[in-house]
Amino acid sequence: MIEGISIYEILTLSSIVFFVGVYGFFTRENLITVLMSIELILNASALNFVIINTYLYPDFLQGAVFSIFIIAMAAAETALAIAIIINLYKLVASVEVKDTEKLKY
Amino acid sequence: MDFSYTILIPLIPLALFVILGIFSKKIPASISGWMGSIGLGVTFVLSYYAAYQYYLNGKVNGVYQPFIYKYNWMNFTDKLHIDMGVLIDPISVMMLVVVSTISFMVHLYSRGYMKGDDGYTRFFAYLALFSFSMFGLVLATNLFQIYIFWELVGASSFLLIGYYYTKPSAVSAAKKAFIVTRFADFGFLVGILIIGYYTGTWDFQELNNPEGSVITNWASTSFMGLSVLTWALILIFMGGAGKSAMLPFHIWLPDAMEGPTPVSALIHAATMVVAGVYLVARLFPMYYFIEDGFALQVVAYVGAISSLFAAIIALTQNDIKRVLAFSTMSQIGYMMLALGVSGYHGHDGLGFMASMFHLFTHAMFKGLLFLAAGSVIHAIHSNYLQDMGGLRKYMPITHITFLIAALSISGVPFFAGFFSKDEILTAAYENNILIYISSVFVAGLTAFYMFRLYFGIFWGKDKEYEHTPHESPMSMTIPMMFLAFMSIAGGYIHFSKYISPDHMPFEAHLNYYLAAIASTVGLIGIVLAFIFYKKENNLSERFSHAFGIFYKWTYNKFYFDEIYLFVTKKIIFGLVAKPSAWFDKNVVDASMIGIGNVTESFSYKIKGMQSGKFQDYAMGFISGGVVIAIVVFYLWIN
């Protein structure tokens, strides 16, 4: 609970973060920044969990627990993704999205 | 009386054809010639025996009775079927005699004429096939049987004209003959179909019965102002005109002379080309009674015009076989017009009788003319009049027999042609004075061009020959002598006793007044020919110059060939066949290929959706999810 700030402001913030992430995911050319965009999406949702838990159901802890899960999963996901990107880099010497279009046709 | 043995007459040549055809490589020439001649000799004897038996004993109460032996060959519907069989009646027996005589003589003659040819056995096989088909045609019991053998004679004619198949002119002549007659047969077949549909029968006995339902009900259905049966008869006559080389289907006959000369004698002078006349005679009661003989009028005028037309062309031709071919066409025109002016009962049937009479005598003397021409060609290896001259010294028998035939065809008294031609002129005089005048004129022209040939070949100066011409061997001269005998004796047969449209004998007498006119005209023709061609002089050239353009047109056969060529090459091939081939390639096929191409290009268009960018896929995934969510939400709130 933060005085003077309602749930709406915070939810607006988290939505902005989420859509910034989505926008970044779709448009970024570099795989690393795409990964960073995914982090933004995940963090926006983690933020949502915490905020909704705190503001609406202060007696429960599930939201906080879930956000910890999300952080853990994000870490794992980042590790995997970095591994894939490194391997891809070894293969095509680039981390640009346009160089990964091997699935075409 | 039993005539069932007549079935052997067509079957013997058929057996010969099968044997000679299958084993043509195995049978040596010396045997095949004899096989053919003996086989046809047997049919010759059988035919004469049948004629003797029939004309002597075939009458019941003064009317010749038909004898029919047939079996069912194929069923179409409950009513319509094709029978195969033999029909013995006055005209078929007469035709048997004609065909077997000429065929036998030509077989004998060919043994000498074709000696040393590679395809000797093949030649006799074709001759046997032709004889079989011609006998079948003559003996047919119904319209469809005639059509079947009609086609077969056409095919054997094709094979025989194209006998020298390595010669391009022979091949194209054979094709032309077949296709032109085939076109005419298209009319014949449609006529048969119409008769089958409207009358339900093809049997000659039912069709030709003057009291029968076919003839009495002719007016029941009409089409464009004429009875459908009249149309059918005109279409059938179209078939007849095709085979008999009447205008405008005559163009194949002169070219058909590319075949070996015995073939021209057999097929294109004596037998096959008169099939059209025989066909009209066969259906004569129908032609006469239906629509009061409208179709018969057509026959008469087509015959008269063809006869005049051909006689004029024959004046200018230089190939002796082509002169004879046009002469044949002209004489067949005579037979047609005689049928056309004929009546039905008693003495009115004179034209019918005269036509058959002329068919008979014409077969003899025209067959002889061709055989004699063949003998000349055999000796000097050329068809052209300008290469000939003074041959009477070298070929006495050919000379005399040719002279007899020429006198006969010119209508000189006491020769066979005189009697038959006189009957035709009498019949024409009694019915149609216009046709009569044209016929008399044709008689004069006939005499003139025949003696032009005669003097050109046998008189005048000797030409340069490869070797001294010599008389042909016995195998060739004996048939010629026999036919020469027939060309005189044939005229003394009293045809009216045997042949008439209503099968009742009647008395026909020579009309001395008309006969005198005709023979005078004929003699004038001969005398003119004597003046022009007996000695070498330039009279004829001066005349042809005087006629100028008319001579040129005549020499080029009035450009009929060119007209046909234009129609087929330019119009049918150029304006119909070629565009339809183009249409097939560029429209029908292209549209099928077009369907394939459209499918392919469409798939090229949409393959960009598979970009390979995972971000695009994610975009698609998420926007899909959003759309579904909106739909679900929308449905949920409703």
Add this chain to the structure above:
Amino acid sequence: MDILSLFVIVPIITVIALGFSKGLKQSRIVALAGMLVQLGMSINLIFAYLKERAVNDDIMVFVKDIMWFEQFNIHYSVGVDAISVVMIALTAVIVVAGIFISWMVDDLPKEFFISLIILSTGVFGFFISLDLFTMFVFYEIAVIPMYLLIGIWGSGPRENSAMKLTLMLMGASAVLSVGIFGIYFNSNIGTDGPLTFNILEIAQVNIPEAAQNLFFPMVFIGFATLGALFPFHTWSPSGHASAPTAVSMLHAGVLMKLGGYGVFRVAMYLLPIGAINWSDFFLVLASIGVVYGALGAIMQKDLKYINAYASVSHLGLVLFALLMFNKTAWNGAIIQSLSHGLLTAMFFALIGMVYGRTHTRDVAKLGGIMKVLPFIGAIYVITGLAYLGLPGFSGFVAEMNIFVGSFQHDDTFHRILTILAVSSIVVTAVYILRMVGKIMMGPLSNPEYANLPKATWYEKVGLVMLLIPVVIIGVMPFGLGEMLKESIEPFLERLL
């Protein structure tokens, strides 16, 4: 084992045996042996049929029915009437002749014969099937090997032609399968029984008129594409031109007959009202095909193209006759199928022989072959004359039945169309004589042709085998006509 299933089993055994054989010599003997057995059985079948017919009045005899897929009520169901019997005999003759003609196929002989015999299995199966589903399966079995046969053993632009042929026939069978399912889902109307594919059972119910009008054109076009209906015929010229000889023979001789057979066995029998409603439209298409194919043949330069267009014309006549709904015309249509099958097979065999020796099929380049190859030349002329409908050969019997039957129609429109169709006999004479006159007769066009090898024994056997039935039908048509008419009657009754 029943007498009919053997017609499918013997080819399958032959194919298995071919799998174990090696080289040209073994495989051709195995293939020939198997197909000779087949030919013997088909001749035996004719006599067995006549014997059975005398005591059995059913529409189909030798019926055998085994459940195949229970839940969709699909059966393996076989039976024959006179029409299938003669078609089977035709197929057997042509297959054997085809094996003789391909006696010397040097490229992958084993695979060639296997494909050829699989194809013929499909055809045999098609002719004996009484169940629409099995019939369709056999139809597809017959079409697919065509792709391989043309694509691998063909000549010229073979991949393209094979693709075009297969795609067009597949497209047609897609349409056909919709039609067949349309029939299937209407097959229990008024009976409340299970849905069925059995032809004889479906014939007992009356499918509603709207459904018939919808499905008849689908079934008709599906089959008639195989029968070269204008304007769906364009697969055939290029397909024939590229196909190896035996395949052209089998294709034009037998496979194209499946079209006409299917039209009257399925389309007209099961959807009679649709047939009547659509008949005028298709009749016009068929008559156009008759004349148009003949005209197209005049202008072609490749011998095989001439023949392919001639087939369009002659098979157009089959469809034309079938649409006349007349016993005589139908009889003619079936005899025409037989006659065209035999004659066109002969033509393709002859063209193959000429091509094999001179390496050209261009009419302009060939000439005077008869002098060098007397046997082939003589048979070529005979075939040509038979093809243009000379009496004494089967073509005449067939055409006359068609023309006379069609002309019995009471409607003037139909009679005028008949006259139009009759006019094709003239055009046929033109292109046949043009071809025969040019390539067989005349002077030898090329001095190199002077020493072409003469016809070999297997070529002679193949040709004579095909010629014999042509002459038999042409000379003695009575028995065949009566036998066929009896079987046509129940099918025709549905349309009248």
